[in-house]
Amino acid sequence: MTDQTILDVAIVGYGPVGQSLSILLGERGYNVAVFDRWPSLYPLPRAVFHDHEIRRVFHAMDIGADVERISQPSSKYQWFNADWKTLVEIDWSAESISDGPVGYLFNQPSLEALLDRKAKSLPNVSVQQGWEATGLRQLPDCCELTLRRGVMNGASWDPTGETQTVRARYVVGADGANSFVRKSQNIEFDDLGFQEDWLVIDLKPNDGVKLDVPDIGQWCNPARPTTMVPGGPGLRRWEFMRLPHESIEDLQKPEKVWELLSPWVTPESATLVRHAVYKFRSLIARNWHSGRVVLAGDAAHQMPPFMGQGMCSGIRDAWNLAWRFDLILKGVSSDRVLDDYTPERRPQVRAVIDASIAMGQVVCISDKEEAARRDEAYLAGNVPPLPPFPGLTDGLICKDPAFASESVAGLLSVHGQVTNLGEASRYDDAVPNGFHIIALDAHPNRHLDAQGKAALAAIGGRSTGITTDADKAVKDRVLLDVSGKYKQFFDEHGVKAIVVRPDYYIFGGVQTLEELPALLSDLVSRLSIDENAAVVLP
Structure with a gap:
């Protein structure tokens, strides 16, 4: 089946990035279709943090008050050595430039449910779940996207034999780390060198249970580097680095999960929500824009989680694209406005990935002697503070010395x-x-x-x-x-x-x-x- 209607934008991928872009374009009145391979939203937690800038984007989508109800303000982010001495303290509860704390903790399934309801409430946004992209070609005036339908039989995704072809002026690949859209355009990843396996555990403490843990902490213990954070209101997350002698299979066994959690929580005091081993990577696409095709989110970049910026960076991509498409689709600007997308987003995301890697290299030390040298440097105050969050350094900003622009161009604007x-x-x-x-x-x-x-x-x-x-x-x-x-x-x-x-x-x-x-x-x-x-x- 071929739909002869030419959409304004087709989005492949219906995670938070694809959801956000469909809302931002739909609210501007454009005809958008978003497709996802999975018939339903992913039900388990993943991201748990968004920052003040992303909170402003949620308000722009008119879901700010709803997001506040499913999240909680962040507190201090603390790094401890094996003896629980504080190495680093970052105050994420401090007042930000955006009017409110630096960050917030949330539960991703709750957030996706909000975004899903908002997207499906917009009459010009078509959400088609259970459709896998299988073909993409660029024509002179549009893109042609071929999809096949599938259903879940247990854990298996099975095609039904039904297919469709849609046309859109632009296609956005927000389809994750294994992006079909990226591969279809032969866009390569640069590997920035960080790769570690971590066991991620989400659980819900029983009513009345109070856990004796830092609110947001990295336990930089060479015997077992460990992360402890809220997983949104009423939930907690632990992350444990896989040690060289351990297999992924052994690390995921329930008895091993509870053994690792035992210093803080037991099966009698909490319910296990999920656990899985993730490979933390540092990858960035060389180009995020090819003709009428654009990448966003994990399709364009992947980073270690130590700054909590994976999902945030993807939503920034969507936010950056929304106003560019708005100018193009109104007929106000040519599609050359997309040429600044990669020069703007790639350096900022690269800086965030580099900072995340640097933080990970501090946390992920499993050698006792190396950890002791790290502790000595931090406790003596011989380590410079983390750099400020990067702004834009290229693209559509004015660096002309004829103006007073150099001091402000590329910065996030003040809000209050x-x-x-x-x-x-x-x-x-x-x-x-x-x-x-x-x-x-x-x-x-x-x-x-x-x-x-x-x-x-x-x-x-x-x-x-x-x-x-x-x-x-x-x-x-x-x-x-x-x-x-x-x-x-x-x-x-x-x-x-x-x-x-x-x-x-x-x-x-x-x-x-x-x-x-x-x-x-x-x-x-x-x-x-x-x-x-x-x-x-x-």
């Missing part, structure tokens, strides 16, 4: 609580998503000439003032900065205004408002947009 003449809200809720100019103590439009206003209209952008002075607040134009976070950010970076992309990353900034028209013109030229073809705002 604001009031609009007494009505309190998050900034992201007060101003619809899109390109924004945010200026300190002024409304930017007063400083835009005709060219600047045309540039802003061409990208469907909005301009907003932000101030800590209630006397300068103007309804719908200049918002009151409740916490002072915006003023602090602007003052620290020496800017009077910033241009923010729809994914909340800063394109550039200016020291004087008179420079705004030139900065906007630079953005429009980089997006290949005609300044005379203004977008009508909703």
